[in-house]
Amino acid sequence: MSESDGDADGDRAWTLPDDLEAIREALIAWYEADHRDYPWRRTDDPYEILVSEVMSQQTQLDRVVDAWEQFLERWPTTADLAAADRADVVGFWTSHSLGYNNRAKYLHEAAQQVEGEYSGEFPETPTALQELMGVGPYTANAVASFAFNNGDAVVDTNVKRVCYRAFDVPDDDAAFEDAANELMPDDRSRVWNNAIMELGGVACTQTPRCDEVGCPWREWCGAYASGDFTAPDVPTQPSFEGSRRQFRGRVVGTLREYDELELDTLGHRIRVDYVPDGEYGREWLEGLLADLEDDGLVTVEDGDGERVARLKR
Template identity: 40%
Template sequence: MRLSVAAERQRRRRRCAALMQWWEAQRRDLPWRRTRDPWLVLMSEFMLQQTQADRVVPYFEQFAAHWPTVELLARAELAEVLSAWQGLGYPRRARNLWHTATLVTQRHGGQVPADLEALLALPGVGPYTARAVQAFAWGLDAGVVDTNVGRILARWFGSRLALAQAQRAADVHVPPGESWSWNQAMLDLGAKVCTKRNPRCGLCPVQRWCSWAGSDAPDPALRSAGVSARQAPFEGSDRQARGRLLAALADRDLDGADAAIAMNLAHDAQRAERIVAALVAEGLASTVERRLRLGSRAPDSFP
């Protein structure tokens, strides 16, 4: 039975109160939660894209200590940034962070913007990252929707949600003036309780308002409901080969043959050349006197 508008509002208030009470006792202590500096928040969100929080902690602390302002990272060499990023994965994020620092310095006077359109115009900033900056740095009433939050909302409503539907639902649920706490609580609920596999429904503070948990036959599809597609296997992939090559380039420049060896692709010269060409096109590597080196392209030339 569909609830009236008043009844639905009362349901949201009770759910909010229960979740916030749970979160005050269960909240994770993460270094980027100790700051409201828009630059540091943005930096953390770049790192958290498709990466678990525990892996991000040491990289965030290193970057925050070495490049605590937008201007400092913008003045750094891309090769230095890529080298410091080694091991975190998806190095395109490091390039985008560096490019974003340059644009924020040039276009916004070194101040990360609060406006959604201005944020979305920055390299590597999508709907989740933009709204995370709005909520966690600027305190704006924006719902933050990553895969975990999308899954929670889908289970609450008992149906799969498209990204636009999940975003509308997230925005509606944000208690006015409490976007920082509410969104952090939702992220912690997804990480600790409402997990993709084997959710701990018995420990969930909002189970009584969850359609999925309350169903006699919960939809198995909602175990993974969210807003991102499943990734291809890493082992043997181009991603793995790219990571190996960039790690090698962080130590020294390479010629073509050594680059193929670094990627474990000495037996497949055509694939090795294709991967090298893609890295050069993306600005993650460059060729100087027929040798390959890390980074170096100007941000204006990035695709």
């Protein structure tokens, strides 16, 4: 493990692996081999990217696609949007259920700024982009990264979850920012930020899909090694009804994915607050498995020094 070059006192409580280059190459190769094909990932036009970022703030990405395409068909450039009637822009926003209407107003004003103050050319750095109306640090950095390959590391909820689980970065905004920037290779913010957000959005989700989607960081990931997938945005004790039925279903679903698992590994994968000796631990899990055995769905057998659960074939 190695500490950041900027941590001269050597007192940082967390570290990243020594082989950062291998980590970077693995993630970029995974992303470039296969990723969700959103249309704004196929452009470096800062206006088109800004529209996608503003629309995505309150709307699921799959729903944004149609709205984004229709918006750009109606107002294909900043000049077109700047000349539009603001009521029409807000009306479009409302009719497509894109969240707070003030975002539409700010986007319209930002287009007018680009045309009136920047001669139709977008500023290219995160700091300069924040001069545009309604553009905060996150959006400015995203546009700088995806349009100009000139951003810092993006630190959203997905990236925080990845850093927390994979490298044990503490739940602290400054620590997440340090880790994300240290992980990012120089001069590659466009592909890197897309890739690490894709990792959090597809593989390192609240319920992780590590093996299912071939997470490229499994060999370095602390959560994958321990089976403990706790994260800042993952509740330690979700509220639900019929909890026993819910976790019976999780057991069956997990064993379908992994075929067989040692009991403690299974416990961690179906419940983030699983502790072998705790309230929701080995005894609780064995009770679920006993019920499933009675139903003819699973078997539990002794393995090499550990009991193993598997689906009954």
